[in-house]
Amino acid sequence: MPDTIMWSAPDGGVDAPQEAKAILLGLWDGHEKSALRIDLWTKKMMVDEMNDFFYQTFFGMADTYVRATKNGELANELKEFAKAFHKKATAALENSEK
Numbered sequence: 001m002p003d004t005i006m007w008s009a010p011d012g013g014v015d016a017p018q019e020a021k022a023i024l025l026g027l028w029d030g031h032e033k034s035a036l037r038i039d040l041w042t043k044k045m046m047v048d049e050m051n052d053f054f055y056q057t058f059f060g061m062a063d064t065y066v067r068a069t070k071n072g073e074l075a076n077e078l079k080e081f082a083k084a085f086h087k088k089a090t091a092a093l094e095n096s097e098k
Contacts, residue, residue, distance in 0.1 A: 002042055021045040022053055051089040058082035 006017045022041035029036055041050065059082045066075035 002040055005040060005042055021049060024053075024057060047093055048090075051086060051093060054089070055082050055086035058085060 005020045005023055007020055007023070008014055008017045022045050023038070025038040027036040028034075045053075059079055062075040062078035062082065065078065066072050069075075
């Protein structure tokens, strides 16, 4: 588990290194027809932040999916899943803190 994650994107206008608490990187191997992933988070990443990160990731995946496939119905299902996931994850965290 890394202590820090630093990133920059000079071509995207982010020249100075920025700190992040987590990164999810997905790659598609077209030859093997399989997804490859790199998932990292720092020791400073809190559970509530991870819940929000996953919610926003699922929501973003839905936006990407609809742009790539034009299948708004399935994209909306993914967004509804994201909302339900976030609600359940938040409730579970609140219950564990009691």
